[in-house]
Amino acid sequence: MPLDPARTVAELKELRELTGDEKGAQRVAWTETWETARGWLREKLAGLPLEEEIDEAGNQWWTLRGASEQEVLIGGHIDSVPNGGWLDGALNVVAGVEVVRRLAEEGEPAVTVRLVNWADEEGARFGRSLFGSSAAAGSMADQDELRQHRDAEGIALPDALSEHGVDLDGALDARKQLEHAAAYLELHIEQGPVLESMDLALGVVLGTFGVERHQVTFTGQAAHAGSTPMDKRRDALAGAAKLELEIRAIAKRTGDGAVCTMGGVVTKPGIVTSVVETAECLLDQRHLDATRLAELLSNAEAAARRFAQEEDIEVAWERIWSIEPILFDDALIELADESIREVAGESHRLPSGPLHDAAEVARAGVPTVMLFVQSLRGLSHTKLEDTKEEHLELAVQALDRLAEKAIARVAAG
Ligand SMILES: [Zn+2]
Numbered sequence: 001m002p003l004d005p006a007r008t009v010a011e012l013k014e015l016r017e018l019t020g021d022e023k024g025a026q027r028v029a030w031t032e033t034w035e036t037a038r039g040w041l042r043e044k045l046a047g048l049p050l051e052e053e054i055d056e057a058g059n060q061w062w063t064l065r066g067a068s069e070q071e072v073l074i075g076g077h078i079d080s081v082p083n084g085g086w087l088d089g090a091l092n093v094v095a096g097v098e099v100v101r102r103l104a105e106e107g108e109p110a111v112t113v114r115l116v117n118w119a120d121e122e123g124a125r126f127g128r129s130l131f132g133s134s135a136a137a138g139s140m141a142d143q144d145e146l147r148q149h150r151d152a153e154g155i156a157l158p159d160a161l162s163e164h165g166v167d168l169d170g171a172l173d174a175r176k177q178l179e180h181a182a183a184y185l186e187l188h189i190e191q192g193p194v195l196e197s198m199d200l201a202l203g204v205v206l207g208t209f210g211v212e213r214h215q216v217t218f219t220g221q222a223a224h225a226g227s228t229p230m231d232k233r234r235d236a237l238a239g240a241a242k243l244e245l246e247i248r249a250i251a252k253r254t255g256d257g258a259v260c261t262m263g264g265v266v267t268k269p270g271i272v273t274s275v276v277e278t279a280e281c282l283l284d285q286r287h288l289d290a291t292r293l294a295e296l297l298s299n300a301e302a303a304a305r306r307f308a309q310e311e312d313i314e315v316a317w318e319r320i321w322s323i324e325p326i327l328f329d330d331a332l333i334e335l336a337d338e339s340i341r342e343v344a345g346e347s348h349r350l351p352s353g354p355l356h357d358a359a360e361v362a363r364a365g366v367p368t369v370m371l372f373v374q375s376l377r378g379l380s381h382t383k384l385e386d387t388k389e390e391h392l393e394l395a396v397q398a399l400d401r402l403a404e405k406a407i408a409r410v411a412a413g
Contacts, residue, residue, distance in 0.1 A: 206349050224274065
């Protein structure tokens with residue numbers, strides 16, 4: 001049975017019919033529709049010489065035993081956000097089904113190959129993304145907090161999980177799944193505009209951005225808008241406004257994909273008759289390189305200090321959240337590049353803004369790479385999410401080539 005990329009497209013449409021409605025995909029993790037999707041996936045692989053297993057975190061695994069116990073993993077997630085798109089997550093697992101079919105047909109592979117459908121990548125119901133992959137990676141450390149999480153209807157996370165056979169405390173036992181993993185491959189839609197703007201079907205992902213997220217608070221003095229002369233004001237919003245414009249220059253100077261966003265400013269007292277006393281800004285900065293990320297942050301801090309001095313106000317920084325950049329494996333990046341050039345002629349290397357299950361697997365020390373396929377209009381997490389069918393087919397072919405090359409590399413040691 002040769003690889004049949006058109007079948008992947010047909011199966012993705014079948015899945016959309018089965019688990020979507022007029023508003024989009026409804027495969028939210030830990031729901032009946034999600035179980036329907038998982039059952040559908042199981043049927044697609046029935047009849048192949050695979051061992052199926054659901055681990056302690058709810059991840060679904062299919063194993064094709066090879067000559068060596070070393071493993072090449074192909075992974076994705078079949079869960080979606082509510083009213084989501086037909087490809088986010090599902091493309092990876094359904095394309096993986098096609099690759100596993102081709103491999104199984106050709107007899108025992110040189111190394112063991114496993115397909116994994118990660119549980120709850122999106123975190124749509126309980127606000128905790130990358131559930132199954134972080135459990136398997138051993139990086140899940142928020143069990144106590146997760147116990148308190150409830151969905152919109154007040155159902156507690158542990159209760160929802162146990163309905164699907166998962167015990168929150170036992171989830172970390174999924175760690176043993178990565179014991180023999182020697183390579184992890186994931187195909188995903190880009191969910192952004194870069195490949196489309198370059199008129200390219202496919203790209204290799206270098207890693208996921210590191211993120212620095214801060215609340216920056218400027219503090220001045222509330223004063224009457226009528227009686228306070230312009231040169232006597234201590235206007236907190238002036239500092240915030242200068243910083244908002246300066247972060248563009250900082251991102252530009254740092255370059256190489258640096259992005260800085262001031263996503264919100266709350267001013268107090270926030271009335272038309274008063275100078276602003278406090279301006280609380282939300283600042284998000286991202287870079288693929290840890291040193292450059294630190295540079296983005298220190299430049300913004302220095303600029304904020306300068307503006308505070310100029311405006312005779314104070315500034316304070318508070319970190320909300322941060323994560324280091326996660327880089328993918330150089331050798332696998334080369335193989336992915338080759339695979340893309342073989343099927344599509346031209347390749348491109350780009351970072352990923354969003355986090356993916358692949359980032360968790362890479363964090364666990366498994367050599368990892370991702371392929372991105374073009375997203376039309378850069379849209380995702382909406383039913384408008386789409387990719388040209390010819391590009392989807394090229395993506396299946398590229399994943400298949402990459403799997404072949406990764407197997408050969410792992411087998412060669
Ligand atoms: Zn996804």
